[in-house]
Each structure stands twice: as C-alpha cells, then as structure tokens.
Amino acid sequence: MxxxxxxxxxxxxxxxxxxxxxxxxxxxxxxxxxxxxxxxxxxxxxxxxxxxxxxxxxxxxxxxxxxxTCTREAYTAQLMHQALETTSDRAGALLHFVDRMSGDEASALLAALEQVKARDTG
Known part of the structure; x- marks a missing residue:
C-alpha cells in the first residue's frame, strides 16, 4: 500500500x-x-x-x-503497519518511533495498549 x-x-x-x-x-x-x-x-x-x-x-x-471505505485513523494505522513491515527489527523501529512521541502521544499509546490488553483478556 x-x-x-x-x-x-x-x-x-x-x-x-x-x-x-x-x-x-x-x-x-x-x-x-x-x-x-x-x-x-x-x-x-x-x-x-x-x-x-x-x-x-x-x-x-x-x-x-x-x-x-475506512476512517482516517484506520488508514493511518495501515500506513504505520506497512512501515513496520519494511524492517527486520520491528522492536528497534518501535523504540525510535516511541522515542519521538510527545507525552500526550505516549499516554494515548499506553491507553490504546491497555484497551487491547483488556479486550484480549476479557
């Protein structure tokens, strides 16, 4: 894509x-x-x-x-996923990505991870 x-x-x-x-x-x-x-x-x-x-x-x-056919957020997520697929070191890429986040963005990411965790365990 x-x-x-x-x-x-x-x-x-x-x-x-x-x-x-x-x-x-x-x-x-x-x-x-x-x-x-x-x-x-x-x-x-x-x-x-x-x-x-x-x-x-x-x-x-x-x-x-x-x-x-999709939301702006879903499109953005697809682009982010595609970008991650271009490296064999996804953890490293994620670390660089998170390192550049603002405090608000990091909080939003943590909240999203908690939602996924709750959905997967609930």
Missing amino acids: RGFGDLEAEIMDRLWSWDRAATAREIVDDLRQRRPLAYTTVTTVADILHTKGWLRREKVGRAWVYRP
Whole structure:
C-alpha cells in the first residue's frame, strides 16, 4: 500500500473531515477555493480512489456520491503497519518511533495498549 498522491490526499481529507458522502461537484467547489482545478480531474481521481478500494460510490440522480471505505485513523494505522513491515527489527523501529512521541502521544499509546490488553483478556 502506498500513501495517497497530493490530489488523492486532498479528496480523502475533505471526505473524512466532512464525515458524510459528497458529490464530485462538492469536492471540486471546495478544492477550487485554494487552487484552480478541473471537474474532470477530480472525477477521474475519485474514480481511481474507488477502483483502489478507498472510496465507495453510489449513483444519486446523474451524479456519483462518494464516501470513504475506512476512517482516517484506520488508514493511518495501515500506513504505520506497512512501515513496520519494511524492517527486520520491528522492536528497534518501535523504540525510535516511541522515542519521538510527545507525552500526550505516549499516554494515548499506553491507553490504546491497555484497551487491547483488556479486550484480549476479557
């Protein structure tokens, strides 16, 4: 799994932030507030994201309505897992990762580990 390209990331960011389905027209109109962009470019990239499995789509009238197939958090977790698979020393990589965490991030990690432990033992 690769990370998203620039426009793919912008489209996914909008859909995750909005937390609802949206048409390509809504996405284009929002993106155009920052830069000029063709409607067909956005529809093409949305179709690519659909083909890759990142978006589901449904026909509403004449327009496709797009919704992410996973949360931003699930996507981030997949990227983190993929990064760990690139090394034979996962413990070392995790140590470097944790060493760069803020106190709040470390607390969140500890809380997540406790949840997993409780789920696995309960």
